[in-house]
Amino acid sequence: MIKIINYKILFSFLFLCSCSINNAFQNTFGSKLFYKSGYEAVQLVSQDVKTIKNIHPINISRERVEGALRLILIKKKATSHQLFDERDLSNYSIAISDALREAKPHQDVVITVEGWYKNKYVKNNHVSSARIFYNRKGLHVIFGSIMRKGIQHETDALVAATVNPDLKTNPYVPGSRTKSIKNPYALTAPVNSGVFRPKEAKNRVDWLVFTPKALRSRGPISVEDRRLAFRSNIEVQNFRNELNKLKAELRNFRNNRNLNYSNQYNNTEYQYYQNNSRYIKPSYNYPYNQRYFKNPNISKKSDQRITNSSIRNYKINEIINLRKRGLISKDEFDQRIKNLSKN
Numbered sequence: 001m002i003k004i005i006n007y008k009i010l011f012s013f014l015f016l017c018s019c020s021i022n023n024a025f026q027n028t029f030g031s032k033l034f035y036k037s038g039y040e041a042v043q044l045v046s047q048d049v050k051t052i053k054n055i056h057p058i059n060i061s062r063e064r065v066e067g068a069l070r071l072i073l074i075k076k077k078a079t080s081h082q083l084f085d086e087r088d089l090s091n092y093s094i095a096i097s098d099a100l101r102e103a104k105p106h107q108d109v110v111i112t113v114e115g116w117y118k119n120k121y122v123k124n125n126h127v128s129s130a131r132i133f134y135n136r137k138g139l140h141v142i143f144g145s146i147m148r149k150g151i152q153h154e155t156d157a158l159v160a161a162t163v164n165p166d167l168k169t170n171p172y173v174p175g176s177r178t179k180s181i182k183n184p185y186a187l188t189a190p191v192n193s194g195v196f197r198p199k200e201a202k203n204r205v206d207w208l209v210f211t212p213k214a215l216r217s218r219g220p221i222s223v224e225d226r227r228l229a230f231r232s233n234i235e236v237q238n239f240r241n242e243l244n245k246l247k248a249e250l251r252n253f254r255n256n257r258n259l260n261y262s263n264q265y266n267n268t269e270y271q272y273y274q275n276n277s278r279y280i281k282p283s284y285n286y287p288y289n290q291r292y293f294k295n296p297n298i299s300k301k302s303d304q305r306i307t308n309s310s311i312r313n314y315k316i317n318e319i320i321n322l323r324k325r326g327l328i329s330k331d332e333f334d335q336r337i338k339n340l341s342k343n
Helices: 002-029 062-070 086-102 157-163 223-231 239-275 287-291 300-324 330-342
Strands: 032-037 040-046 073-076 079-082 107-119 122-135 138-149 207-210
Touching (some): 032 086, 040 086, 073 223, 086 107
Antiparallel strands (some): 138 207
């Protein structure tokens, strides 16, 4: 009985020790895992610049994060390719969305991605790592490594940061606000997709910011958009230009909506008066045309009736045009049509 109790006490002690060690590790490095697959991970860490606070926590849905990640392209062989594999995109999007929802103002999201990519006949392992955070300019993604050859267990972002945080000698550390490193591949994004380089990083190619226009649900990028992205460069963010573009889009939306409403209203109104027995369908035979195109077989009385009918139809047509242009009210329109029908 004493031995059994001792085993239970020992097991409980070991369990508590392991929990305390994990908590100590998590508190020491300020990390919390949201996704783990081998050495791939999505986790929260303390930000690299303490003087600037993020707008965290922030609620960005998985669909919007996924749409943004699809816009990250790398230039390769006369075209561009999505950096994130479609097979892993959902897992990373969910984890990043959850991490941003729990992040504190002094925390960033760090992601590490590993994949085997075929180069001619040989598959090589590549590692990508990035730092993600949100502020008033949008969702920022700073890359430390972009498709760099290596083995993940030797280049895990968190482990590397605890051993050697120097970006120049250890390029697998996630991106930094203060330092930039060169990568074998250049980043790009579809044209007019809402992806920019922030002003503070105008001379850097590893720092992207995603505006609300980019943070939208979307499918895989088309071949044509990827081809055009290869030829273009990511612009530096300009809030005034963005505002003007948004205003233009809003105006176009309103104009199209008003046009559709106007056409629908006019067609309904025209159909109403067309079905009215007192309404005579407009004719485009103007009165003065009768002088030059008289039919000799028509008598003077018949010719007079035709002329009067043409004048009335002409006036009705003019009233309809005035109503369509909004120059007269509906009541005035009804009254004028009524008066012409009596004549």
